[in-house]
Amino acid sequence: MSQVTMVEPVTMMDPMLPRPAVVRAIRPEAYGISTFSLEYTDPDAPLGFAAGQFNMICLPGFGEVAISICSDPGTPRVMEHTIRYAGSVTRAIGRLKIGDVVGLRGPYGNPWPMQLAEGKDLMIVAGGIGLAPLRPVILETLHHRDRFGRVLVLYGGRTPQDLLYTGEFENWQDGGIEMFVSVDRADETWKGQVGVIPMAFYRTRLDHRRTLVFSCGPEIMLRFVIYEAMARRIPKEAIYVSMERNMKCAIGFCGHCQLGPVFICKQGPVFRFSAIEPFFGREEF
């Protein structure tokens, strides 16, 4: 059995200690969902994040939540977080005003493999608020449009009112992104598609030899996205998903976010599907 020895920790700065960050802007996105722009008050705070990473946002007295960074990695000083008011912490964040201060630590997690997508077609499939961690991917492809082949965004929401970033869709399309937007239930104002988003695969005419899929949304949606992608002979190794679990620490200490052998906070939240396939979609696992 192993030697019982100690190694000096690599990071001795307290990794659970947040830094103050100020709310620079609040942009309502949909009912009960807003985007908060946060900037560290300490000008020396280390900056920089990659598309798909997340921050831990805290309000003292309420607690801490893991929230994806949804803004452009090219402008890391002000980071945007699209937050749905779901629990006590996010509801308290919802009561904040511009100029209020929160605690922030991060960025954490394994990002989307942007470099692998260069020279390839990139298919971005999102459901509901799952578009938030994929927005930095979209913004990066817009900046470097020539580095990628086709870029497709398949985006589904429950109703037209639940769709995020709708004001930006035109810009994205003008930048050379193919948009397929669909809702589960429409009202009379909706002129677009109705139906679950994996069905949009039928309209895309993919080249399976050169397509990478990045997907985030409810796990039930991810299952069908994977099914539709594999049905089109896209290899498992070319499908990436962003997963969600309860998280308390974001650094592998608290044990909450385990999925079989992986910690979602450390090895995820973005996984190559082939890496988690044996544990993905297992009932109550």
Place this chain on the structure above:
Amino acid sequence: MAGSPTPRVSATVIFPKPTLQQVLDNLRASGFRLIGPTVRDGSVILGTLEKISELPIGRLLDQKAGNSRLLPTHSADYFACTVGPDSWKRYLFPARSDLLTARRNGDGWIFTPASDDSPPFAFIGVKSCDLHAIALQDEVFVNGTIGDPHYAHRRQRVFMLAVNCSTAASTCFCTSMSTGPHVRSGFDLALTELPDSFVMEIGSEAGSNALAGIDWQPASAFDLGRAAQVTQRTERLIQRQVTTSDLPQLLYERIDHPYWDTIAERCLSCANCTLVCPTCFCSTVEDHSDLNGNRTTRTRVWDSCFILDFSHVHGGNSRPTIKSRFRQWMTHKLGAWIDQFGRSGCVGCGRCIAWCPVGIDITEELNRLRTAGAR
């Protein structure tokens, strides 16, 4: 004080049993707070130790599935008791520990890390299984890319006085997990109890210094032989055996096996097993604020995968049933841990077997899952 010079590291010495008190006195004089097994609440509990007479002398823990009884014996051994419900993780990774305070400062917040004024601990009587359990928690808290300074601060200052087991409970299975009963590394001093004396192996400079001024003799070949016989005899006493060669694959392959339904009928999801486990590391955080919300203390608290809230996210729990939570515990402990940290999360101490209120036995359950056949 008259005495022999300090022994060199890796030497083995022998001294009469009462002399151990002097070793403890030396450690206390060096600023250590001594922690060791004591008799309390009808069991063996770790607590502050001053005199060797406070050790559970002449007591034995009779342990079976769902059963732990402290019994008197005719022996006057100091370290004959096997492990009780407590483990040393209570001191290195306390059940509650403050992480930070947040103070309101005008419109903003000032975050201050919690200070740790705990004295350095000297652990007296660490069994081999528990030594390996501490090493497993080191992997979680300090040997990864991000270290926990709270744990590291306490861990780096520990003095480890280990003990080679002279008895085994029916719940012990360290031999199957390659974690004992013989202490092999990671100690400052390692002791073997003979009827009349202690044989002491010096594991470090600190261990050597702890014997300063003490009247010891170099252990003779005869003494070493007698000491070796102690752990050899203990090894033979350990009856419980577990096969681990097919892990973690066996557990991964049987995630959807109907066997898990049968366990759910017995498991109470009480979390006792995870609380007595010396390697379980899951925690949650709690915020406590004063009435005007100007000052908040953030505290890390032991959590358990058996608690319903553990997997809660908006929209529900990933593991709403007892079946799913028991499966998570056993699959992680015996299986996924190997992928995560390179070794099993189980050290074979048997605590979860003894302290399960309904007597669920992890070794028996693993064998039942194995023999249940592929589904």
